[in-house]
Amino acid sequence: MKKILTPFVIKDMELKNRIVMPPMCMYSAKEDGLANPWHYSHYTTRAVGNVGLIIVEATAVSPEGRITDNDLGIWNDDQRDRLAAIVQAVQQLGSKIGIQLQHAGRKSQSAVLPHYSVSDQAFNREYIAPQKLKQEDYPMIADAFQQAAKRALEAGFDLIEIHGAHGYLLSEAISPLTRPELVLSERLKLLDQVIQAVKQVWPEQKPLQVRISASDWRDDGLSQTDLIQLAKHLKDLGVDSINVSSGGVSETAPRAFPGYQVPFSEIIKQHIDMATIAGGLINSIDMATEIIENRRADMVFLGRELLRNPYFVHQLARRFDVDDMVPTQYRRA
């Protein structure tokens, strides 16, 4: 049996295989941030597809924390209840489901103001200038994440992923590009408060994950030493796994090619005993299998491939003759 089709356990969550659908914004909610039939069909289809772990798209902890006013939200009980219906269906179909909790910071384009940031500079000319958070404002952000985590628990999610990547609020706080005057431990203070607040309401036996931008793809950005220190710090704070992404703090784009982010996962695994999810432009059975077989990560994420092909896992299972990873209803296909 190929390892990619074997279970993986983090805390009380047992995944049936190592394939992860990473969070991907659908920009399909109305202003109320409620999940609708699009979201329900989208996520349950990947559960029929036997994806081990499905992570619901960036879901805002507050109205101004949305990237757009079409993002999902989790700042009220109606939003929680719509999400709960998706959670229940996905779990009944045998997949595990997490949610990415998000604050977009200065990369918000929501009509709700002000947009908060650790800087008073707009991201670029397409964005408006944010209101700079003082340290005494951090508890307000941490509290929004805590309330969201409480609702995520009530909705029945198996995992929380805190969005600490792609230049959104927590990510811009960490990067030296935004705050070159501060050392890493200072830049981590906002994320620290958010994690501590979430941990007060999220049960110890359920996994807590952070998505990070492991590199800014610039010499003056996050260094490899920073990455190792960041991962160690997350482990010390009780974070169970890292979803390894990159970029987004500045407009510098990565030199992207299949697997381009996997070496960051390897660096983390070489230095810290912690579960990682790696990916980026992975679109074939061979590429996904290689990453897991060679222990470069514990799980592999496939984003755009799973948008094109929700039944990637069925094809993987047929290739390696694993019958029970293809639903009986579809075996004659």
Ligand SMILES: Cc1cc2nc3c(=O)[nH]c(=O)nc-3n(C[C@H](O)[C@H](O)[C@H](O)COP(=O)(O)O)c2cc1C
């Ligand atoms: C339509 C779309 C929406 C995305 N939305 C999110 C998001 O909500 N949160 C996030 O962390 N990454 C988001 N991403 C990035 C993906 O999770 C993933 O890291 C990226 O697409 C690279 O993986 P891939 O090459 O397998 O698609 C998005 C990507 C796409 C294509």
